[in-house]
Amino acid sequence: QVQLVESGGGLVKPGGSLRLSCAASGFKFNDYYMSWIRQAPGRELEWISYISSSGEIIYYADSVKGRFSISRDNTKNSLFLQMSSLRVEDTALYYCTRRGAVTGPLNWFDPWGQGTLVTVSS
Amino acid sequence: QTAVTQEPSFSVSPGGTVTLTCGLTSASVSSSNYPAWYQQTPGQAPRTLIHSTNTRSSGVPDRFSGSILGNRAALTITGAQADDDSVYYCVLYLGSGISLFGGGTRLTVL
Numbered sequence: 029q030v031q032l033v034e035s036g037g038g039l040v041k042p043g044g045s046l047r048l049s050c051a052a053s054g055f056k057f058n059d060y061y062m063s064w065i066r067q068a069p070g071r072e073l074e075w076i077s078y079i080s081s082s083g084e085i086i087y088y089a090d091s092v093k094g095r096f097s098i099s100r101d102n103t104k105n106s107l108f109l110q111m112s113s114l115r116v117e118d119t120a121l122y123y124c125t126r127r128g129a130v131t132g133p134l135n136w137f138d139p140w141g142q143g144t145l146v147t148v149s150s
Numbered sequence: 151q152t153a154v155t156q157e158p159s160f161s162v163s164p165g166g167t168v169t170l171t172c173g174l175t176s177a178s179v180s181s182s183n184y185p186a187w188y189q190q191t192p193g194q195a196p197r198t199l200i201h202s203t204n205t206r207s208s209g210v211p212d213r214f215s216g217s218i219l220g221n222r223a224a225l226t227i228t229g230a231q232a233d234d235d236s237v238y239y240c241v242l243y244l245g246s247g248i249s250l251f252g253g254g255t256r257l258t259v260l
Contacts, residue, residue: 072239072251072252072253072254073188073190073196073239073241073251073254074251075241075248075249075250075251078247078249085247087246087247087248089248123195123196128198128201128207132201132202133184133186133201133202133243134184134243134247134249135184135186135201135241135242135243135249136184136186136198136201136202137186137188137196137198137241138198138201138207139198140195140196140197141195142195143195
């Protein structure tokens with residue numbers, strides 16, 4: 029079945045860096061756009077980045093542009109999020125999601141992983 | 151700065167009907183925003199209910215329906231059940247690769 033498993037979260041100091049990974053299985057990974065979405069504790073969801081199936085097209089939310097970098101390795105069915113210059117406000121559960129279909133609206137996120145927690149604190 | 155607006159909270163009686171809405175601060179919502187709705191219960195990842203305004207995701211009961219009402223997107227739950235007690239998020243596609251979530255509506259079924 030389709031599965032997304034995030035890893036790499038943890039505690040990091042402000043200004044530090046962290047790399048998140050997402051292992052995908054159960055579908056043809058290199059056919060799908062992938063996204064990262066985050067949720068701060070007790071807060072709403074926030075879309076932060078997309079990457080196209082080939083990796084050639086990338087979008088970021090303004091809140092992370094210039095600090096975060098999304099990438100993928102289609103040979104390893106993996107999605108990544110390199111986070112740098114981390115701020116306290118980046119503390120959140122980070123979800124890996126897939127576009128709901130090979131073609132279709134970019135705001136259709138399905139399925140979702142269970143998330144990996146990033147805590148930015150001194 | 152454009153924002154997606156949702157009612158912070160709503161309550162409905164079991165068996166009742168409720169309509170949650172989703173708007174934009176800067177414009178009317180249309181089908182070109184491909185409104186999508188997600189349900190989230192505590193400690194769980196969100197679950198897709200509706201995408202592309204009114205297309206139910208696989209396995210979603212037909213008591214959930216999506217539409218455009220006036221200048222807002224809407225999620226209607228007909229015959230609410232106890233396990234519909236959740237937070238519901240709307241997300242709109244704004245173009246240029248940008249998707250924006252609303253603040254969520256806490257629906258209480260009691």
